Amino acid sequence: MALLEIENLQTHFRTPDGIVRAVDGVSFQVEAGETLAVVGESGCGKSVTAMSVLRLIPEPPGKIAGSIRFNGRELLGLSEREMRDIRGNEISMIFQEPMTSLNPVLTVGWQIGETLRLHQGLDKRAAEARAIEMLQLVGIPEPARRVREYPHQLSGGMRQRVMIAIALACNPKLLIADEPTTALDVTIQAQILDLMRDLKRRVGAAIVLITHDLGVVAEVAERVVVMYAGRKVEEAPVGPLFRNPRHPYTQGLLGSVPKLGSSLTGTATRLSEIPGLVPSLKQRIEGCVFASRCAHATDLCRKVAPALEAKAPGHLAACHYAPRESRGAAAMVAA
Amino acid sequence: MYAYVARRILATIPVMAVVALFVFSLLYIAPGDPAAVIAGDQATPEDVERIRQSLGLDRPYLVRFGAWLWDILRGDLGVSIFTNLPVSTMIAQRIEPTLSLMVVTLLFAVSVAVPMGVVAAWKQGTLIDRMVMAFAVLGFSVPVFVVGYLLAYVFALELDWLPVQGYTSFREGFGPWLENLVLPAIALGSVYIALIARITRATMLEVLQQDYIRTARAKGVGQRGILFLHALKNAAVPIVTVIGIGIALLIGGAVVTESVFAIPGLGRLTVDAILRRDYPVIQGVVLLFSFVYVLVNLAIDLIYTLLDPRIRY
Numbered sequence: 220m221a222l223l224e225i226e227n228l229q230t231h232f233r234t235p236d237g238i239v240r241a242v243d244g245v246s247f248q249v250e251a252g253e254t255l256a257v258v259g260e261s262g263c264g265k266s267v268t269a270m271s272v273l274r275l276i277p278e279p280p281g282k283i284a285g286s287i288r289f290n291g292r293e294l295l296g297l298s299e300r301e302m303r304d305i306r307g308n309e310i311s312m313i314f315q316e317p318m319t320s321l322n323p324v325l326t327v328g329w330q331i332g333e334t335l336r337l338h339q340g341l342d343k344r345a346a347e348a349r350a351i352e353m354l355q356l357v358g359i360p361e362p363a364r365r366v367r368e369y370p371h372q373l374s375g376g377m378r379q380r381v382m383i384a385i386a387l388a389c390n391p392k393l394l395i396a397d398e399p400t401t402a403l404d405v406t407i408q409a410q411i412l413d414l415m416r417d418l419k420r421r422v423g424a425a426i427v428l429i430t431h432d433l434g435v436v437a438e439v440a441e442r443v444v445v446m447y448a449g450r451k452v453e454e455a456p457v458g459p460l461f462r463n464p465r466h467p468y469t470q471g472l473l474g475s476v477p478k479l480g481s482s483l484t485g486t487a488t489r490l491s492e493i494p495g496l497v498p499s500l501k502q503r504i505e506g507c508v509f510a511s512r513c514a515h516a517t518d519l520c521r522k523v524a525p526a527l528e529a530k531a532p533g534h535l536a537a538c539h540y541a542p543r544e545s546r547g548a549a550a551m552v553a554a
Numbered sequence: 555m556y557a558y559v560a561r562r563i564l565a566t567i568p569v570m571a572v573v574a575l576f577v578f579s580l581l582y583i584a585p586g587d588p589a590a591v592i593a594g595d596q597a598t599p600e601d602v603e604r605i606r607q608s609l610g611l612d613r614p615y616l617v618r619f620g621a622w623l624w625d626i627l628r629g630d631l632g633v634s635i636f637t638n639l640p641v642s643t644m645i646a647q648r649i650e651p652t653l654s655l656m657v658v659t660l661l662f663a664v665s666v667a668v669p670m671g672v673v674a675a676w677k678q679g680t681l682i683d684r685m686v687m688a689f690a691v692l693g694f695s696v697p698v699f700v701v702g703y704l705l706a707y708v709f710a711l712e713l714d715w716l717p718v719q720g721y722t723s724f725r726e727g728f729g730p731w732l733e734n735l736v737l738p739a740i741a742l743g744s745v746y747i748a749l750i751a752r753i754t755r756a757t758m759l760e761v762l763q764q765d766y767i768r769t770a771r772a773k774g775v776g777q778r779g780i781l782f783l784h785a786l787k788n789a790a791v792p793i794v795t796v797i798g799i800g801i802a803l804l805i806g807g808a809v810v811t812e813s814v815f816a817i818p819g820l821g822r823l824t825v826d827a828i829l830r831r832d833y834p835v836i837q838g839v840v841l842l843f844s845f846v847y848v849l850v851n852l853a854i855d856l857i858y859t860l861l862d863p864r865i866r867y
Contacts, residue, residue: 275771307773314772319765324787324862334773369863385773 256440315398328366376407465536558867632834652819671754693748702741702814798854
């Protein structure tokens with residue numbers, strides 16, 4: 220049994236102009252202690268997937284259907300009260316915006332201690348002592364002083380460290396990090412990624428890393444789920460995915476990453492882009508979701524939605540023309 | 555911080571000076587002659603003139619203002635033209651009922667209005683929200699005396715639950731004291747409640763959209779903790795500001811409320827003084843009210859620093 224099993228997750232929102240299918244039939248699993256990256260463009264449904272796991276989607280207008288099992292327990296069937304015991308305790312979450320994700324009128328120590336008081340019944344003094352330890356753990360200097368400070372007295376990187384301290388305070392089994400480094404300077408990004416990797420080793424939590432940054436994925440993930448227009452289009456271990464992307468969308472994503480210094484060594488090629496826009500999620504899409512932007516799309520693609528198939532061991536892709544054996548993109552074009 | 559408080563207290567002096575000049579000038583321009591009122595219907599013009607001279611009302615404007623200001627600076631609010639009692643004594647006799655009414659109204663209004671606004675924001679768009687908003691519109695648009703007479707009629711005359719009017723001193727027991735203040739406090743508080751509830755709702759709606767509210771939810775904080783701690787503490791500054799500004803509403807409303815419920819407070823004293831053209835009393839009471847208002851708003855500026863650590867003076 221995997222730690223987290225998501226099956227046919229559908230998160231829809233009722234809006235005045237119709238139903239938006241933000242997540243439409245996504246399934247994946249996360250093993251204990253594993254780091255899984257969920258990648259895709261803005262609006263592909265990766266954040267909504269993450270929020271759905273903790274049931275942080277306001278219902279209504281949202282509606283979550285399908286199945287989310289955590290440690291074998293169906294989360295979608297739990298009461299709000301039972302869900303609260305899981306949030307911040309067994310599953311916790313880090314958000315993209317460290318500048319605005321901390322409450323400006325409460326001290327950081329109080330905010331770290333709050334989860335401990337809620338979930339572990341610690342009293343005020345014990346919670347503060349533990350908050351100081353957590354600050355130390357996430358590498359904040361002078362933790363005994365910082366614990367009494369307010370978020371506005373800390374830099375962006377420090378605030379994200381505090382967010383991580385809050386998330387890890389109760390030793391969760393699963394940490395969902397939604398673009399944890401996107402809002403930070405590059406040098407700070409590296410520090411935060413190092414910190415997350417280091418803490419993961421110590422705490423043993425599984426991580427679901429939501430990102431659009433393939434550099435970050437290559438750096439920390441073990442397995443990758445690629446999402447597009449609310450669906451999973453490809454899933455593979457990180458090595459095969461980067462070496463042998465099966466889905467044209469994944470190939471497009473990898474092709475649009477600039478290579479550092481390539482213009483100096485003369486190996487520079489024009490950065491490829493994926494033409495067009497993510498289709499509207501308000502209509503049901505017939506055929507392949509990526510067909511409207513895919514250079515290789517045929518009538519078959521536009522009519523029949525491709526099933527997610529194992530193209531190689533552990534490597535799933537939803538494309539009619541993705542090769543079954545590891546021959547990569549060239550073979551696909553030939554097909 | 556202390557320097558700031560000292561500066562702010564010093565800054566009240568020019569404010570009070572302007573208020574003093576304004577009050578004095580207004581009464582100078584206003585029609586009516588206290589000498590004629592005191593002399594009565596039977597008096598001859600010579601009698602009135604004599605009284606006017608004895609009160610010093612025949613002296614020029616600036617001389618009178620200067621003399622009055624000098625007295626105030628020495629802590630002397632003057633003597634009532636009508637009763638010959640020192641104004642400060644008259645105020646001291648009447649201050650307890652007014653202060654009681656205002657404090658009870660303030661506590662009642664804040665403890666009703668803030669939860670109302672919070673719940674309305676939480677349940678935005680539902681029946682509860684619409685009821686709160688409808689009540690707020692009603693509270694704004696129905697005058698204090700209408701609410702007052704209505705309450706007195708229903709709860710005092712018809713149901714006989716509470717006294718119709720009057721005031722019992724705090725020294726005669728908490729129960730009777732409060733009993734007499736319930737209806738006046740509701741009448742006086744209705745506009746105030748409407749004002750605070752609306753601001754609370756609007757500010758809370760904004761705060762509930764913030765990222766840190768999502769963080770709190772992700773931590774497993776319950777609905778009550780989200781609303782009354784994480785959100786309300788962030789919404790507190792505008793709410794407290796309105797509570798402070800609303801003190802002016804209470805002062806104005808107290809005059810009417812005290813008349814409706816026959817409470818022998820400063821409001822009644824003011825009305826009587828105006829009817830008798832008792833200048834020193836009017837001036838004394840208005841000065842006192844403006845001083846209270848300035849002090850309350852200073853206190854509120856200081857409360858900001860407790861509510862929001864980003865505000866420092």
